[in-house]
Amino acid sequence: MYNIVLFGPPGAGKGTQSEKLIEKYGLTHLSTGDLFRKHLGEGTELGQLAKKYMNEGRLVPDEVVIGMVEDKINDTKDARGFIFDGFPRTTAQAKALDEMLSHHNLEINGMIALDVPEDVLRVRIKERGKTSNRADDQDDEKINTRIKVYLDETLPVADYYASQGKFKKINGVGEIEQIFLDITSVIDSY
Numbered sequence: 001m002y003n004i005v006l007f008g009p010p011g012a013g014k015g016t017q018s019e020k021l022i023e024k025y026g027l028t029h030l031s032t033g034d035l036f037r038k039h040l041g042e043g044t045e046l047g048q049l050a051k052k053y054m055n056e057g058r059l060v061p062d063e064v065v066i067g068m069v070e071d072k073i074n075d076t077k078d079a080r081g082f083i084f085d086g087f088p089r090t091t092a093q094a095k096a097l098d099e100m101l102s103h104h105n106l107e108i109n110g111m112i113a114l115d116v117p118e119d120v121l122r123v124r125i126k127e128r129g130k131t132s133n134r135a136d137d138q139d140d141e142k143i144n145t146r147i148k149v150y151l152d153e154t155l156p157v158a159d160y161y162a163s164q165g166k167f168k169k170i171n172g173v174g175e176i177e178q179i180f181l182d183i184t185s186v187i188d189s190y
């Protein structure tokens with residue numbers, strides 16, 4: 001049973017690596033970005049609420065995100081563990097996650113951060129924007145906002161896990177397969 005936080009800026013490759021990790025370890029993928037996009041597609045109230053934040057590249061308010069994650073954890077029966085992707089994105093979310101997991105006698109094994117320089121991120125996000133249909137991938141100003149929000153609000157989450165001895169950084173540039181191997185060697189050390 002592993003509960004892993006896959007961390008990194010927008011465009012770092014969290015989604016790509018999550019897919020491979022799910023297959024290898026049988027974990028449940030919990031991507032808050034994917035969950036919001038699903039709500040958006042289904043036109044739910046939550047989707048409507050999240051829309052303006054997402055389209056501007058800003059963070060959806062903590063209480064909204066935390067409630068959605070809590071529902072997903074409670075609804076997932078017999079999980080062999082979770083890969084948290086795009087969550088927690090603030091220290092308040094990280095604290096709430098610890099609290100939620102403790103109700104199930106669970107905890108985070110570790111945070112694995114994908115390290116990718118900013119210029120590479122910009123190229124990747126724009127490239128993804130050609131096919132992703134995501135408004136936030138296609139506009140320089142929105143991409144800038146997301147990177148700034150990451151640096152200002154999300155980066156402190158790494159310190160939160162580092163202070164618990166649970167932080168590990170991996171080089172996120174190079175072959176997808178090599179990055180995957182590096183991640184699995186961290187997970188296999190838990």
Ligand code: ADP
Pocket residue numbers: 009010011032033034036053054055057058059060061065085086087088089090093136146
């Ligand atoms: P990326 O990592 O490429 O920026 P995501 O798919 O993880 O994209 O998230 C898309 C958008 O959804 C974010 O820019 C934000 O508006 C919203 N979002 C996703 N996860 C969170 C979160 N944990 N807290 C607040 N907002 C979030």
